[in-house]
Amino acid sequence: MTNSRDTGLTLDPKFDSAGLLTAVVTDRVSGDVLMVAHMNAEALALTQATGEAHFWSRSREKLWKKGETSGNVLRVAELRIDCDQDAVWVIADAAGPACHTGERTCFFRRIEGDGLVPAE
Numbered sequence: 001m002t003n004s005r006d007t008g009l010t011l012d013p014k015f016d017s018a019g020l021l022t023a024v025v026t027d028r029v030s031g032d033v034l035m036v037a038h039m040n041a042e043a044l045a046l047t048q049a050t051g052e053a054h055f056w057s058r059s060r061e062k063l064w065k066k067g068e069t070s071g072n073v074l075r076v077a078e079l080r081i082d083c084d085q086d087a088v089w090v091i092a093d094a095a096g097p098a099c100h101t102g103e104r105t106c107f108f109r110r111i112e113g114d115g116l117v118p119a120e
Helices: 041-050
Strands: 021-027 033-039 054-057 062-065 074-081 087-094 109-112 115-118
Antiparallel strands (some): 054 062
């Protein structure tokens, strides 16, 4: 069964019970996944208004702009929403490392067996 949220052209985000959408951030040029975070309605609105990625920190329970302290801002090239509007794809240009560890992407390790190895 299909409804207008699934196929229409009206933005109608389907926030979860905590008021959040999953946000997947990729690099505009390479296509690499940089990070996965969450957005509430305010974060989504600020991202749209400013062209810079804003998120909701579940651990700190507060709104944050990516790069507000590090300078590693994510400049949004394009925003997409999935078919049932419960996840956002942020295509961005990163001003520096996306990961708080200083790595370019949060996905810098690969699972091998029961351990981790550096991704190449």
